[in-house]
Amino acid sequence: MGVLDFIKNQLLEIIEWTDDSRDTLSYRYPDDDKEIKNGAQLIVRESQMVQFVAAGKYADAFGPGKHTLTTENIPILSTILGWKYGFNSPFKCDVYFVNTRLFTGNKWGTSNPVMMRDKDFGVVRLRAFGTYDFRITDVPKFLKEVAGTDQNFRLDEFADTMRSRIVSVFTEALATAQVPALDVATRYSELGEALLPIINPAMTGKYGLEVTSFVLENVSVPPEVEQAIDKRSSMSVIGNLNDYVKYQMGVGMGQGGDGAAAAAAPAQMAIGFGMAQELMKGMQAQQAPAQTAAAPAAAGGIDVLTPEQAAQALGVSVEDVMASINAGELKARKIGNAFRISRAALEEFLRG
Template identity: 30%
Template sequence: MAIGLDIVKIIKYEGDNNELVWKHPAEDFNTGSQLIVHESQEAILFKNGHALDLFGPGRHTLSTENIPLLRRITSIPTNGESPFHCEVYYINKVDIMDVYWGTAQPIPIQDPVYNIILPVRANGQFAMHVADSRKLLTKLVGTTTNLTKDKASELFKGILLTRVQNLLSDMMAVRQISFLMINSYLNEISDSIKSQVAPLYDEYGMEIVNFFVNSISVPSDDPGYIKIRNALASAKEKELSAKGTRAEMDILGYSYQEKRTFDVLDKAASNEGAGAGILVASMGMGMGVNVGGMIGGAMAGAMSNTMQGQLQQNNPAPVEEAAGEAECPSCGTRLPGRAKFCFNCGLKLGGDICPGCGKPIIAGAKFCLECGRQL
């Protein structure tokens, strides 16, 4: 930019993209002055507060011949150079991509799933550019000498954050979307906010190119968030434990229901007295038809032979009394009375015979699966 002692000959602006509007410091020009406008710029001449001609990219000679509106307010001849007073504003038309925004204060919203009020925060960025230079200068800039990207963002901040708060409250409270799922709706939220704020920017000559919500979060030290996180962690741990037990049962070849039945019976058999039999019998009634039948059959024998079992523990019957055939408790195959394992399914037997019913005993068992007698 070259400035003479009194009159400016060359008028131009070469600044960075942070400046949306820049006013040339000189106000006195000659009719032959050269106005240079770069490809990404527009220039507007003002006289006494009135916007005159708008100049696009290129080199323009300021004269009353090519500036019709200037001719109306000057009485200078068309030939020769004569001074005139005017203001020149440069408008940056590039897309400003890195306009960041964020909620300064958290928004208290009740989670629709967990019924806990969470302090929700949101942040993101958007791009904008000047769409109407005249409208921007007359409605927003006024008499100020410049308008930066940060100043423009601050002017629209209140409008933008109000729309963000209303939309997040609508998504969680009205549409019943939990905070834990809200980030899967970022594209929908971004488009909705853009559609709401775009007309407001357009009113002042600005256009929203794109708008993004980068994240919606809650402070990690918030008590409500910690409560939800711990509850989910506990539920996940139980789920993984149950899946692991079921996988183990599939590998061993018997069902999870059978495993639970055996565990209950084994625990009850380790307790002394008839009370254990009553406990397990009552549990069997609530574990389904199949399991209840297994427990009921076993416990019925245990209850009916409680006293007899206590006497026989001190004087067990000779093994010879159970000589003969027996039945595998797993597959039902008929076996010799002293069989160590099932010839059909390979079930390992204890090598002993139940003194109560004469059936083979599973190795390590604390009661007979046939009659329920304690061993």
């Protein structure tokens, strides 16, 4: 068996590699004695490049096709001449296959929120994620800086490094562009294309890679900011707040139970306001002759009410009157620590 192994090792090799894994970036041909013989045949397929390493240094690179290798290992003779090295040839060679196809659909994302200044929200934290495609363009640099002498270098061994580099560039570009958070969604494609010229110099110069496509799929804000945006959108959709309150009251009363009770309270208040308005109209009609007679004397006076008097006239509580004043619905003038309400302002409030 030893003689057969010896004879087999002296035969010329046919060196080739087919990849079924879909995630292998580089592959070192498993030649046990690393004594690739002079005249060995190398077969390189499309989407592959081969880097030949002789005596530990990068030598020739081979593209797709069949190639005849020239080495210092002459079958049988080099083994015999290497008797002082234990019948091992000192001329060691390696063959590295590198996958140059496009690696698509690689995911990236910000592990932590990105702080940026936004004109709508001030300082805001954003998260982003997407995908990118890349291929190997500089084989010697990739092997030297990334894969090294690994026999089977896979994508998952390098994904974290790629992701952190891309996120770093994206964060800097987004902060520099000063795009409002609400407008980022309309510029996903624009941002992706604009980032390629920024990402590629770093990738090519450091790792021998080219990012061919950079896709920004989503940029999101923290939950509390999302809730604020939703409330703002809801107010825009509602439009006329008075009509919306009436609609909600009708729905609540139709449902019965607690909803009806909650809806009935504003309705009762509205009825009270209506009754008070009619009462004031009657009082005004009765006082009209007296006011006409006293017009010359009272021409320079202003008819004002305290919140208590306004509450009594409306048939509501003082707290309801103060709530309307604080909400800006009922106009009043604060004098010292007290509020005074003109009868004209009260009538304007009742007219809605």
